[in-house]
Amino acid sequence: MITYQQTLEYIFARLPMFSRIGSAAYRADLVNTIALCNALDNPQNKFKSIHIAGTNGKGSTSHMLAAILQSAGYKTGLYTSPHLKDFRERIRLNGEDIPESFIVDFISRIRPLVEELDPSFFEITVAMAFDFFDREQVDIAVIEVGLGGRLDSTNIIRPELSVITNIGADHMNMLGDTLEKIAFEKAGIIKKGVPVVVGEVLPETRPVFEQRTAEAPAPLIIASEHYLVADWHMEPHRLVIEVADKKTDNRVVYHLDLQGIYQLKNVLTVLESVRQLNQQGWSISEAAVQKGLSQVKKLTGLHGRWDIIHRQPAIVLDVAHNEDGIRQLVEQIEITDHTNLHIVIGMVKDKEIDHALSLLPKQASYYFTKARIPRALPEEQLKAKGEAAGLRGKHYPDVNTALKEALEHAGKEDLILVCGSVFVVGEVTLPVLVP
Helix, strand or coil, X not given: CCCHHHHHHHHHHHCCXXXXXXXXXXXXXXXXXXXXXXXXXXXXXXXXXXXXXXXXCHHXXXXXXXXXXXXXXXXXXXXXXXXXXXXXXXXEECCEECCHHHHHHXXXXXXXXXXXXXCCHHHHHHHHHHHHHHHCCCCEEEEECCCCCCCCCCCCCCCCEXXXXXXXXXXXXXXXXXXXXXXXXXXXXXXXXCCXXXXXXXXCCHHHHHHHHHXXXXXXXXXXXXXXXXXXXXXXXXXXXXXXXCCCCCEEEEEECCCCCCHHHHHXXXXXXXXXHHHCCCCCCHHHHHHHHHCHHHHHCCCCCCEEXXXXXXXXXXXXXXXXXXXXXXXXXXXXXXXXXXXXXXXXXXXXHHHHHHHCCCCCEEXXXXXXXXXXXXXXXXXXXXXXXXXXXXXXXXXXXXXXXXXXXXXXXXXXXXXXXXXXXXXXXXXXXXX
């Protein structure tokens, strides 16, 4: 009998994995995913879904929508990537991780086909998620795109709603070197007759979405044209947002347990998505929206988005890793009270690192480090790039050594930020949360 740990070792070692080795693992077609799902009797066609793409914010948006759907009483699947601590985080049902027993059984069932097809890590986990959601008979599943959209393994579903949060510079070595090219790849999730909610558009990206929805054809709804943030402020453990409907000026206040100010954009996308679902016959009350947004972490297990894990000094984990994400992170730092700033940072090789580093504050102490994956940029090289951008600090072999050093140098009123990579954030093991 194969154990769960043996199954995980098989998945991670046997299959090429983008999050470990980068672009070499990227499969620019859907052939293997289609073959796997055919063998499983096409589970993706047996449950309703929402498909979410975007450069930044798609993880937060996915979790917020899942929390709202759960609060509305729907049996809700959630597929996201990558995971922070545990592989099972990628596939959840009403906030609970997929059982170890299902993973073992699934791999046992499809192992002969895996040996034949040699699918990627991502292809096999997508098929696993779809099979799990089908067998559990979910009412709806929120499916987050892994990379891009058009050729992403998740793009064999026909969802109730497509959502694209935004477009920014990321994975340019695979998706294209302009915003228009990246938008084209993200717009690949748009399906005939399926409404698409776009969180925000730029002059470069709007024509791409308009052309794709005209060709499909599909209704195009731009969330920022329907809602606006009228006011907001921070409270302990809460981001309080007043949202106005642009047409009626009706205003509603929401209390989010996600404290990053970049959620100001994401919440508009979420609210427009809820409105579209209700127009399709789903029953999502205002009370469910309020409850879901106030308990995203509790209901879905989301972490790593301006995640405060310690106070005095404040220690914050944030998975921001690309140019747009770092820019939003810097805005958050500027409105956060602190005396001195300490930044623990590690990044991966295939990011546009120099641009991201150039945005970070010069008046901070840096602790350059790396995650324990082959794709990680060695800490010495990251330090050299940081110095070229005017950032001063030392390098450390792993994130917890770097964080321990930052804690030893930080005063009670200081801010310690861990960022630059999902994998660096995921490896943090200390300290425990102090309320």
